[in-house]
């Protein structure tokens with residue numbers, strides 16, 4: 001995995017204990033991802049711990065401090081593949097401080113309901129995120145017609 005880029009993302013829930021909604025953010029760049037929804041987060045810097053990078057990114061991008069919960073179990077040790085060069089690790093989180101606002105890299109943030117997984121899966125996510133969203137919905141026990149598809 002040498003040379004691989006590690007990205008960290010937050011599955012920010014309204015409550016870690018009793019989640020009913022999740023926060024998503026719409027990217028503004030690069031062009032291929034502009035207008036698509038994603039887990040807020042970003043690249044881990046050299047010598048930075050992944051969890052510290054996630055705290056930093058969520059503060060920079062959305063102006064929130066979070067409490068991290070467990071990591072979403074990924075398909076490889078390096079995380080979820082995003083491309084040949086990058087993979088992403090995703091942690092559950094809840095807001096400890098601040099109101100989420102699109103300060104950097106996003107033009108909109110919104111909460112969607114976890115009552116129906118299809119609401120989540122119908123969003124135009126970055127394509128590489130769909131398997132992650134499905135796994136997340138399964139881990140949260142959210143019902144969806146397509147959550148178990150590939």
Ligand SMILES: Nc1nc2c([nH]c(=O)n2[C@H]2C[C@H](O)[C@@H](COP(=O)(O)OP(=O)(O)OP(=O)(O)O)O2)c(=O)[nH]1
Nearest residue numbers: 007008009038039040041042043082086126128129
């Ligand atoms: N944050 C985030 N990035 C994702 C997701 N899915 C996905 O393919 N990516 C890709 C998009 C980017 O190529 C890369 C993350 O880079 P980034 O641009 O968010 O990182 P960064 O904030 O550290 O920005 P920079 O320093 O490179 O400008 O991972 C996702 O759900 N969240």
